[in-house]
Amino acid sequence: xxxxxVFIFTIFxxxxxxxxxxxISTADQVGISKxxxxxxxxxKGDNIMVVEKGxxxxxxxxxxxxxxxxxxxxxxxxxxxxxxxxxxxxxSATNKDGFSASLRRTVAVYSTAADxxxxxxxxxxxxxxxxxVASWTKLAPGVYKVFNPGGAPGTNLTVIVxxxxxxxxxxxxxxxxxxSITSSSNESYTNGSPAQYSWKVINPGYGTGxxxxxxx
Numbered sequence: 001x002x003x004x005x006v007f008i009f010t011i012f013x014x015x016x017x018x019x020x021x022x023x024i025s026t027a028d029q030v031g032i033s034k035x036x037x038x039x040x041x042x043x044k045g046d047n048i049m050v051v052e053k054g055x056x057x058x059x060x061x062x063x064x065x066x067x068x069x070x071x072x073x074x075x076x077x078x079x080x081x082x083x084x085x086x087x088x089x090x091x092s093a094t095n096k097d098g099f100s101a102s103l104r105r106t107v108a109v110y111s112t113a114a115d116x117x118x119x120x121x122x123x124x125x126x127x128x129x130x131x132x133v134a135s136w137t138k139l140a141p142g143v144y145k146v147f148n149p150g151g152a153p154g155t156n157l158t159v160i161v162x163x164x165x166x167x168x169x170x171x172x173x174x175x176x177x178x179x180s181i182t183s184s185s186n187e188s189y190t191n192g193s194p195a196q197y198s199w200k201v202i203n204p205g206y207g208t209g210x211x212x213x214x215x216x
Contacts, residue, residue, distance in 0.1 A: 037067030039093040039101045047104070048160070050140040053111040057081050062103055064093035071095060084111045086160045086174035104175065106160065112142030113165040121163060121189070125197065125213035127151025134213055136161070146171075149184075150201040151211055157182070157203070167191055171201070180204050 045060030057079045064071040077089040087107045094100040122138040132151040136144045144161040149171065158177040163169050171184035182203040189197040198212040 034097075036097040036099060037069070037095060038099050039064045039066045039071045039095050041073065041091060041093055041101055041103045043091075043103050043105065045105075048106045048108070048139065048145060050108045050110060050143050051079070051081055052140070053081065053084050053109055055081055055109075057107060057109075059089065059105075062091040062093075064101070066093075066095040079107045079109065081109050084109050084162070084164070084172075086172045088175045104179075106174070108139070108143050108160045108162075108172075110140060110143045110162060111164060112140075112162075116163045116165050116168070117141035119163060119167070121169070121195075124216045125195075126216055128212045128214060133216070149182075150203070150206050151213060152206070157205075163189075169197060169199070171199070176203070178203075178205070186210060 041062050041064045043062050051057045059075070062073050062075070064073045071093045073091050073093045075089055075091045077087065079087045079089070087109065089105045089107065090102060092100055092102040120138055121144060122136045125134045125136065126132070127134065130151065130153065132148065132153045134149055134151055135147045138144055142163040144163065145158060146161045147158045148155050149157060149159050149161070156177065159171050159182050160174060161169055161171055167189040169189045170187045171182060173181060173183040176182035180203055182201065184199045184201055187197070187199040189195070194215040196212065196214045198210055200208060200210055
């Protein structure tokens with residue numbers, strides 16, 4: 001009888017020791033780890049928009065989700081369509097755990113004379129000192145998106161360039177694609193064969209040298 005009792009007790013201990021804790025697995029928690037869903041912003045419309053001076057700008061807006069839940073979006077920045085320039089609208093959203101994400105939209109308000117509106121300065125221009133290419137894309141009369149405006153190898157800088165009259169060109173002060181304030185000075189454009197232009201790019205990551213480009 002004594003051996004039987006010990007045997008039953010031993011089985012009870014073995015069964016108790018093999019019992020596993022219940023694992024929590026929900027949308028908000030896995031085990032002891034809390035799950036957070038970072039906000040994902042989706043921009044409606046284009047990230048670069050153009051409006052002629054005196055026109056109407058309507059912000060298409062941005063939506064945000066954290067997992068399956070909608071998250072409120074906050075926007076800052078205004079667009080004055082009576083004054084030509086490059087404007088920035090910033091959008092941000094924060095989830096319930098305090099993690100945030102953001103997007104940026106660029107709006108170019110332009111006023112272009114008829115002589116410049118007839119131009120098409122789009123194309124590739126090679127910097128004379130190193131052959132690095134600046135790519136111009138026409139967005140509207142006298143408005144261009146220019147990738148690699150400084151002819152710097154390995155760059156990802158994109159800016160908006162205005163050609164308001166004749167062959168005058170310049171980079172209006174703006175928040176460029178790298179998040180820095182960018183503009184230009186000492187600009188000139190010669191419509192020859194081939195065309196060429198030069199300017200100084202005013203950006204924290206660039207020097208003060210004059211940069212000259214020839215159209216390819």
